[in-house]
Amino acid sequence: MEIIDTHTHLYLPELASDLDGVLHRARKAGVHRCITLGIDVATSHRAVALAEQYDMIYAAVGIHPSESARATAADIEAIRELANHPRVVAIGEIGMDFYWQDVPPEPQYRIFEAMLNIAREADLPVVIHSRSAVREIEWFVQELGITHLKGQMHCFEAEELDARFFLELGMHISIAGNVTYKGFKYLPTVRAIPLDRLLLETDSPYLTPLPKRGQHNEPANIVYVAEKLASIKNISLDTLITHTTKNARELFGV
Numbered sequence: 001m002e003i004i005d006t007h008t009h010l011y012l013p014e015l016a017s018d019l020d021g022v023l024h025r026a027r028k029a030g031v032h033r034c035i036t037l038g039i040d041v042a043t044s045h046r047a048v049a050l051a052e053q054y055d056m057i058y059a060a061v062g063i064h065p066s067e068s069a070r071a072t073a074a075d076i077e078a079i080r081e082l083a084n085h086p087r088v089v090a091i092g093e094i095g096m097d098f099y100w101q102d103v104p105p106e107p108q109y110r111i112f113e114a115m116l117n118i119a120r121e122a123d124l125p126v127v128i129h130s131r132s133a134v135r136e137i138e139w140f141v142q143e144l145g146i147t148h149l150k151g152q153m154h155c156f157e158a159e160e161l162d163a164r165f166f167l168e169l170g171m172h173i174s175i176a177g178n179v180t181y182k183g184f185k186y187l188p189t190v191r192a193i194p195l196d197r198l199l200l201e202t203d204s205p206y207l208t209p210l211p212k213r214g215q216h217n218e219p220a221n222i223v224y225v226a227e228k229l230a231s232i233k234n235i236s237l238d239t240l241i242t243h244t245t246k247n248a249r250e251l252f253g254v
């Protein structure tokens, strides 16, 4: 069983302080690849440094919407440079976030557009964060005239028709440990994602699945997410893992 955790932040202190232990437990749980994503220039550099150091880690670089108001033109150029690094497999995480309402829309639009351009120039997939912003992203993508986009809607929490919008665009979709929580409302969305577009992720150290909720999340816990998704989709765990691993390999080239 070979699992790919497509979304982690392994450079954060919760995980970096015991990274060898984290990776050892991941391998024991069947996770043999982790993609780790920057949220600004500094963390994108850290993601790349980890990917240089560990065979099982790959990097994504980008500026997260929450960091967009602080981001300068030089930061955009720094991400453009990093995108050419051989261990960088995606531009992320990028997107929009209107949950916290602490960053106004304009800088989010500016940075998201710049990151989409870098991904297109570098021919890399994108990893999109869409917290309380799914409809805005749909509108924005249409405004930009984008009719095809390869990448991942990460930690997707939206209606089935929103999933269909992104599937038609060509995107893959993943749902994190929140799928194991009692209040999770998007079962029809999970059922609507075809097996050839589904990815597995933990978003470590965030969104720890049941029964580990309350601790820092780590890639080894991906098994709980996979089990829950398999049960919702009424398929075996093996089938779910076979497909999601194949999808991640093909999308990110890992």
Ligand SMILES: [Zn+2]
Binding pocket: 007, 008, 009, 037, 093, 203
């Ligand atoms: Zn993330």
